[in-house]
Amino acid sequence: MSTIEIRKLTKKFGEFVAVQDADLSVKAGEVVCLLGPSGCGKTTTLRMIAGLERATAGDVIIAGKRMNELTPEKRDIAMVFQFYALYPALSVGQNIAMPLHFEKLSQADADKRVKKVAEILHLTDVLDRMPGQVSEGEKQRIAVARAIIRDPNCFLFDEPLSRLDVELRHSMRGQIKEVLSNLSKATVIVTHDQLEALTMADRIAIMRDGMIEQVGTPHEVFAKPANVFVASFIGTPQMNLMEAELKKFSDGVVSVTVAGNNVEMPADPAVSKLKPSKVMIGIRPRAFTAESKASRSTIGAQAELIEPMGAETLIHARTESGGDIRVVVPRAQRIKIGEVLHLKPDPKQTHFFGDNGKAVRA
16 A cells, blocks of 8 residues: 655754654555745655655654665655756666666566656657757656656655746646546655645645644645644735734624724634734735725725736735735726725634634634
């Protein structure tokens, strides 16, 4: 069974803790992305799974077997690196076939498998070329083909699309996802690009400072962030995070002072657990409706910068308390610089975070 599991995985470099007590399970056929800012420990975690880094503590379990003491070649994994690492003196076909040398296949069987994987990744026309004669996108597909040509326990990808331009990244995301969906292998992909994670992963593990902050489906981490960090990291444009003073909660309605406004809105009953105090409110830019006049459910702000985004418009505004707020409106809704906006947040998309930074929900 193709599965990956890490338990309390920790890696220290001297006094520096790169990864701390990481727990994660990846099922057969599942794609999990390790997502986070540079230096958060995601690549170190991947390298410990591969055996390229020795864990300081914890366990790496692949296909139900503990791998801590095994060298990379004995873990039966296939890894695609950020840099393609192709052999320049070998043809594309020879590069793809390289892992088969260890299986001692006949030339006919090896050629058959190279042909099959080349068809899957649309490389048939370049098999006889040298790596220097193919495009960057083709080089990336060659690296993927070399990984999937044999039948490993699992696949590991380290920033597989980071060297490609925007158009190639878009097409390669779809191609890699399609290939992996037909292989029934546990797969871990490291990326710092949230769009890659949101589009390629079945689940996302978001990391910060060596720790896994939240694991969930792309929808879960976007719609129900576990804490302030996840809320701020996932989503473009970034979520508005504003300090607020909780006044009271009564009959399903919360009263808060936020951005210089006294606002009332329906809220999760879990908010009632908070004592009247300072809290953090998170509202995504697309979760506002621009009303025609002020009310007890709106936040006042003045438009300062307008950025057209095609079908939508991003507005940077200044609240009455002097804070910044980002709002996305349809292109047809014309907003002028200097215009005063009355922004009504959608209660279902308004997040409350306690003083510990964790989301408040039932």
